[in-house]
Amino acid sequence: xxxxxxxxxxxxxxxxxxxxxxxxxxxxxxxxxxxxxxxxxxxxxxxxxxxxxxxxxxxxxxxxxxxxxxxxxxxxxxxxxxxxxxxxxxxxxxxxxxxxxxxxxxxxxxxxxxxxxxxxxxxxxxxxxxxxxxxxxxxxxxxxxxxxxxxxxxxxxxxxxxxxxxxxxxxxxxxxxxxxxxxxxxxxxxxxxxxxxxxxxxxxxxxxxxxxxxxxxxxxxxxxxxxxxxxxxxxxxxxxxxxxxxxxxxxxxxxxxxxxxxxxxxxxxxxxxxxxxxxxxxxxxxxxxxxxxxxxxxxxxxxxxxxxxxxxxxxxxxxxxxxxxxxxxxxxxxxxxxxxxxxxxxxxxxxxxxxxxxxxxxxxxxxxxxxxxxxxxxxxxxxxxxxxxxxxxxxxxxxxxxxxxxxxxxxxxxxxxxxxxxxxxxxxxxxxxxxxxxxxxxxxxxxxxxxxxxxxxxxxxxxxxxxxxxxxxxxxxxxxxxxxxxxxxxxxxxxxxxxxxxxxxxxxxxxxxxxxxxxxxxxxxxxxxxxxxxxxxxxxxxxxxxxxxxxxxxxxxxxxxxxxxxxxxxxxxxxxxxxxxxxxxxxxxxxxxxxxxxxxx
Amino acid sequence: xxxxxxxxxxxxxxxxxxxxxxxxxxxxxxxxxxxxxxxxxxxxxxxxxxxxxxxxxxxxxxxxxxxxxxxxxxxxxxxxxxxxxxxxxxxxxxxxxxxxxxxxxxxxxxxxxxxxxxxxxxxxxxxxxxxxxxxxxxxxxxxxxxxxxxxxxxxxxxxxxxxxxxxxxxxxxxxxxxxxxxxxxxxxxxxxxxxxxxxxxxxxxxxxxxxxxxxxxxxxxxxxxxxxxxxxxxxxxxxxxxxxxxxxxxxxxxxxxxxxxxxxxxxxxxxxxxxxxxxxxxxxxxxxxxxxxxxxxxxxxxxxxxxxxxxxxxxxxxxxxxxxxxxxxxxxxxxxxxxxxxxxxxxxxxx
Numbered sequence: 001x002x003x004x005x006x007x008x009x010x011x012x013x014x015x016x017x018x019x020x021x022x023x024x025x026x027x028x029x030x031x032x033x034x035x036x037x038x039x040x041x042x043x044x045x046x047x048x049x050x051x052x053x054x055x056x057x058x059x060x061x062x063x064x065x066x067x068x069x070x071x072x073x074x075x076x077x078x079x080x081x082x083x084x085x086x087x088x089x090x091x092x093x094x095x096x097x098x099x100x101x102x103x104x105x106x107x108x109x110x111x112x113x114x115x116x117x118x119x120x121x122x123x124x125x126x127x128x129x130x131x132x133x134x135x136x137x138x139x140x141x142x143x144x145x146x147x148x149x150x151x152x153x154x155x156x157x158x159x160x161x162x163x164x165x166x167x168x169x170x171x172x173x174x175x176x177x178x179x180x181x182x183x184x185x186x187x188x189x190x191x192x193x194x195x196x197x198x199x200x201x202x203x204x205x206x207x208x209x210x211x212x213x214x215x216x217x218x219x220x221x222x223x224x225x226x227x228x229x230x231x232x233x234x235x236x237x238x239x240x241x242x243x244x245x246x247x248x249x250x251x252x253x254x255x256x257x258x259x260x261x262x263x264x265x266x267x268x269x270x271x272x273x274x275x276x277x278x279x280x281x282x283x284x285x286x287x288x289x290x291x292x293x294x295x296x297x298x299x300x301x302x303x304x305x306x307x308x309x310x311x312x313x314x315x316x317x318x319x320x321x322x323x324x325x326x327x328x329x330x331x332x333x334x335x336x337x338x339x340x341x342x343x344x345x346x347x348x349x350x351x352x353x354x355x356x357x358x359x360x361x362x363x364x365x366x367x368x369x370x371x372x373x374x375x376x377x378x379x380x381x382x383x384x385x386x387x388x389x390x391x392x393x394x395x396x397x398x399x400x401x402x403x404x405x406x407x408x409x410x411x412x413x414x415x416x417x418x419x420x421x422x423x424x425x426x427x428x429x430x431x432x433x434x435x436x437x438x439x440x441x442x443x444x445x446x447x448x449x450x451x452x453x454x455x456x457x458x459x460x461x462x463x464x465x466x467x468x469x470x471x472x473x474x475x476x477x478x479x480x481x482x483x484x485x486x487x488x489x490x491x492x493x494x495x496x497x498x499x500x501x502x503x504x505x506x507x508x509x510x511x512x513x514x515x516x517x518x519x520x521x522x523x524x525x526x527x528x529x530x531x532x533x534x535x536x537x538x539x540x541x542x543x544x545x546x547x548x549x550x551x552x553x554x555x556x557x558x559x560x561x562x563x564x565x566x567x568x569x570x571x572x573x574x575x576x577x578x579x580x581x582x583x584x585x586x587x588x589x590x591x592x593x594x595x596x597x598x599x600x601x
Numbered sequence: 602x603x604x605x606x607x608x609x610x611x612x613x614x615x616x617x618x619x620x621x622x623x624x625x626x627x628x629x630x631x632x633x634x635x636x637x638x639x640x641x642x643x644x645x646x647x648x649x650x651x652x653x654x655x656x657x658x659x660x661x662x663x664x665x666x667x668x669x670x671x672x673x674x675x676x677x678x679x680x681x682x683x684x685x686x687x688x689x690x691x692x693x694x695x696x697x698x699x700x701x702x703x704x705x706x707x708x709x710x711x712x713x714x715x716x717x718x719x720x721x722x723x724x725x726x727x728x729x730x731x732x733x734x735x736x737x738x739x740x741x742x743x744x745x746x747x748x749x750x751x752x753x754x755x756x757x758x759x760x761x762x763x764x765x766x767x768x769x770x771x772x773x774x775x776x777x778x779x780x781x782x783x784x785x786x787x788x789x790x791x792x793x794x795x796x797x798x799x800x801x802x803x804x805x806x807x808x809x810x811x812x813x814x815x816x817x818x819x820x821x822x823x824x825x826x827x828x829x830x831x832x833x834x835x836x837x838x839x840x841x842x843x844x845x846x847x848x849x850x851x852x853x854x855x856x857x858x859x860x861x862x863x864x865x866x867x868x869x870x871x872x873x874x875x876x877x878x879x880x881x882x883x884x885x886x887x888x889x890x891x892x893x894x895x896x897x898x899x900x901x902x903x904x905x906x907x908x909x910x911x912x913x914x915x916x917x918x919x920x921x922x923x924x925x926x927x928x929x930x931x932x933x934x935x936x937x938x939x940x941x942x943x944x945x946x947x948x949x950x951x952x
Contacts (some may be wrong), residue, residue, distance in 0.1 A: 094890040327739055
């Protein structure tokens with residue numbers, strides 16, 4: 001066991017993971033990793049990557065527009081997005097818009113189903129999405145430039161530079177994505193017989209990234225992660241007479257981390273400063289807007305102690321101060337102090353137990369005692385059993401508490417009790433994971449119209465969500481060719497306890513599959529997505545549904561011989577030219593194309 | 602021979618003409634003659650219209666969708682007004698008025714330009730007058746509350762021909778003679794008066810805060826106002842000289858809504874209760890005629906009307922599912938209930 005611990009330390013010399021907790025304290029849950037090679041096969045914005053490669057259901061208001069998720073039958077604000085270990089869901093609306101994130105900015109993306117509030121805080125109910133930048137100390141200098149050009153004047157540029165030696169590791173980069181996004185709706189005409197198209201759909205997403213690591217000595221490490229991004233999107237119209245509106249978001253995320261290894265003790269201090277701002281323009285020809293923004297300071301002291309070969313203790317003390325100001329909710333401050341204790345027991349290399357508890361203290365709401373309890377047991381060489389139970393929550397947002405008029409300062413957090421069992425089978429190159437879960441959520445927040453027609457949030461509903469997820473992956477090398485197959489299937493029931501009806505915008509079925517082939521300098525991939533129908537009304541009116549759809553995309557690239565590490569590639573999206581939408585009347589594009597060049601130097 | 606022939610022809614004509622007369626009386630002008638339209642505000646992807654026949658049996662949940670398949674009806678349906686054989690349906694969230702034949706509900710035209718957050722409309726002499734909320738103060742604090750206007754629409758071309766700036770907020774509108782009377786409950790304590798001939802504002806009538814539903818009867822404009830925390834009242838405005846008298850409600854009737862005059866009585870609602878008073882009464886009784894049972898905590902009496910000796914109630918439900926319309930007798934016995942669309946907010950009688 002000690003030897004294994006040493007191993008981990010030696011490995012630290014090469015790659016420093018940004019989110020150590022995910023590796024150390026989540027072994028009883030299923031983590032689905034998407035590496036950079038999968039990231040590069042998908043569209044620039046995060047929605048496309050996750051939609052085609054995970055069990056998460058996406059609701060997209062048209063291509064490139066607002067994109068929110070339902071994970072394991074929960075709501076958009078019950079999936080937490082974690083950037084290098086820090087929860088970045090909006091303090092204003094509780095959720096993350098996946099089309100404001102550019103997938104190329106991260107080295108890999110992890111998807112963890114199920115609760116995670118003990119480690120990641122509010123919103124980790126349905127699951128968590130982890131955006132990670134790892135630091136390599138491998139004495140190298142490399143650059144990568146990717147250029148994309150596609151249908152509807154869609155342009156992308158992404159640049160990453162990596163420089164490191166034994167002491168320093170730096171990654172800097174930027175990305176920019178732009179699209180006119182004025183695609184025709186397949187086979188859709190207005191009442192006069194004119195072709196309908198996506199009007200007022202222009203978007204751009206720009207980001208700047210810098211990640212720096214500095215080894216002070218063998219024990220001490222300093223890390224800085226920094227990202228700023230701005231998105232400027234028009235909001236596409238249902239009909240051309242609608243007001244042309246737009247939405248601008250700015251984000252800045254900075255995290256400074258100090259790590260000191262002292263024998264069996266590891267002390268880690270983090271300070272993060274996260275800001276988000278939005279401006280909404282009800283008429284984008286005029287400079288009139290409503291706005292809102294929050295600034296959040298997070299300080300964490302994290303001390304872990306390896307008591308003996310089998311027991312690891314970790315205490316976390318956290319302080320978090322948010323100030324928010326907006327035309328809709330005035331000025332408010334929120335302070336939250338949190339304490340957590342995590343224990344990991346390694347009974348043997350085949351059996352790990354985990355326990356975590358967390359409690360938050362704040363004047364804003366009553367916070368429950370959160371816990372997580374799990375075990376991972378390798379029963380045979382090819383079979384691992386994982387069990388996990390947890391109590392998680394989602395705190396009311398600035399909008400929920402303070403919106404003028406309608407904000408409700410007396411709200412309770414949403415809370416959930418859940419449990420899951422996962423079976424992991426491995427046989428040679430084949431891996432199959434099957435997870436069954438049950439999740440009971442109470443005090444679900446919903447905005448409902450109150451007196452005088454003013455909408456106000458209330459802790460109204462109770463939800464019972466349960467289902468099964470299957471993930472399969474297989475990889476084989478035959479001579480000079482590699483074949484790789486991945487698939488996911490999610491079966492989801494999420495019903496309102498009072499009515500017994502399925503939550504709207506939660507599909508019963510979602511399937512994804514991907515096949516990738518490479519031979520010498522050529523590689524090709526095909527990805528497919530099936531989304532079952534969703535109800536759009538809470539009464540499950542069978543005539544008010546978004547129908548199921550099956551869409552595919554294909555990509556081929558070629559390593560240019562005279563420019564050793566460079567590639568040229570083409571993608572055909574919506575290959576079968578399916579007319580589909582993920583939200584009523586928000587029609588997605590038909591078959592469209594993307595060309596790209598990747599230079600490595 | 603000749604005579605019989607003449608007689609035959611004469612008889613035939615008489616018979617035929619009597620037949621045509623009969624036909625004129627009874628022939629249906631379309632599927633939706635003789636009944637009431639229920640406007641369903643809908644959700645962010647669009648609203649709908651339901652139809653309930655006078656026979657209380659004929660019913661169709663989505664009339665517009667059935668008659669105009671594939672068309673985008675519009676978001677946040679706000680109001681319907683009629684002119685001749687046409688109905689004008691205002692989609693507030695889409696800046697559009699769908700013009701349909703009121704009996705067949707087939708789309709004739711769309712008024713698509715010149716409207717900004719349109720609310721309510723009236724028509725007369727080939728023109729329609731539609732209030733527009735224009736910008737809102739949440740994004741435009743400088744002029745959001747003073748830029749509302751009336752769009753004047755030429756009904757022969759279905760185009761907005763001019764606009765009348767109101768320098769205030771505007772919502773509900775009624776037409777009497779040449780004058781428009783406009784109320785708005787949140788940011789306006791006056792009833793605005795617009796002369797449709799000169800297209801200018803005349804001096805407004807001060808009625809106090811929260812004036813909302815209105816109706817004209819015998820030269821008097823009745824305006825129901827329910828200020829937050831204060832007593833509800835009806836302002837009676839004599840239109841000939843704009844003099845105002847008030848009926849102040851007892852404290853128990855705070856929050857009264859939905860004024861509708863039927864016969865000699867003023868009907869209104871409070872919570873789930875339906876009340877009435879004689880037009881001449883100085884105060885309404887505190888007890889309701891009847892109450893309905895609502896499954897909705899938040900959408901009680903989302904739509905209300907009294908017509909055909911019946912009381913029509915629309916319940917907002919949870920605003921995320923199909924909701925209900927209840928039809929009661931004037932004395933409060935439930936006659937029928939129907940499942941309509943999402944968030945039904947008004948009744949429009951097509952007779």
